[in-house]
Amino acid sequence: MTDDTPTFLPPAIVLVRPQMGENIGAAARGMLNFGLDHLRLVAPRDGWPNPAAGAMASGAGRVLDRAGVFEDTAGALADCTRVYATTARARGLTKRVVTPEQAMREAHAAALKGERAAILFGPERTGLENDDIARAEAIVSIPVNPDFASLNLSQAVNLLAYEWRRAADAPVAERLELAGAEPASGIELEKLADHWEERLETANFFFPPDKAAGMKLVLRNFLSRAGMTRSDVQMLHGVMRAMVRWKERG
């Protein structure tokens, strides 16, 4: 790292006038699950620290221990260059509306430049007030079911933290979990298909004769399925050997 590499600054999660300590604790847990640990509280209703929050944090107590506490929203945002307000209702304010994904991509871009973004969450019952929303450059709209839209505070924090993690992760290609197992090689698959074909030929599986070629193709295609491991191949050899031994015992 050189002198001109900016410090990476993950976004602050800012809970404005949160009511229930339990929700603060659950929010801290959801944050840390996805690698966020910078929590700020604006005028928490029941004061701070709050034992109910600690009880719910289950291992994320360090997020609570380091939480900043502020008297007002302006104080909590003093060092933040990009502010996003999570709210279901814009209520007369003209704002850009972004998805959680978009907000966290922007927060990640800010973090890389050494800038702190903030995501504002309002009190459980009422949500953010216009005075707070007015401090944000954009509204984050979570795509809830319009017939059942009331999202729990900690669930909302959890979703944004999840989107943070998605933004921070390099694109992850779909991968096959081989559980330490080695994939079968082409020649191993070929030998397996030959073995099965030979035994099934003897057992008169490929019948009637005019369908035999098609059936062999389907069988070989099946055995060449992506993700066949060496131990799968061994098992399928074993299945066929077991049936032959059973026959031979008469």
Add this chain to the structure above:
Amino acid sequence: MTDDTPTFLPPAIVLVRPQMGENIGAAARGMLNFGLDHLRLVAPRDGWPNPAAGAMASGAGRVLDRAGVFEDTAGALADCTRVYATTARARGLTKRVVTPEQAMREAHAAALKGERAAILFGPERTGLENDDIARAEAIVSIPVNPDFASLNLSQAVNLLAYEWRRAADAPVAERLELAGAEPASGIELEKLADHWEERLETANFFFPPDKAAGMKLVLRNFLSRAGMTRSDVQMLHGVMRAMVRWKERG
């Protein structure tokens, strides 16, 4: 809607042996927040109905009222064509691993075709067991912070439901196009595995006895592999029947 438009079947959320009623209620709420209402419970620890679940559901009680209750995982998956297991650990089973986003895109593609997908969630403390994971075509891996990975059950359900909503809202062009052949259902795979297991038992394949349980698990996992079609299932029934007839001809 014309006669040949398939019924749209959103995925089932399947909680396997859930312990806390509160988590079942919170899961139902998170589901409904994002438009999912098909909940199935496998052997809930405290029986069913559970008043603690109702108290936590806050308005999502109708999801609980309509929840299906099953004795075992196989029963809960009988009509499901695509099964996903949420788990942090693959523990020795070879599986495709997908993101929540990918899983829900696939579930949405299935829903459009009139097929029911299922997302399995394990008990709070222990997660899914290998017997359950073996029934899934893929593992859903939530990209948690490795230093603080334990996700609350209802938070995990909430994230998957959120991804469902994102998949359902996505423009059609972005959706995953899935190839043509008819996929086998859970009950078809279950019957195939039962058939093979019974015949191989008779043929003394599961030997020595102390390895039998492990061998059966590997076999069942293999047969649940992604992309098994109905014609694959028919062929594999046919293979076993052919070997039996061959034996019986002496």
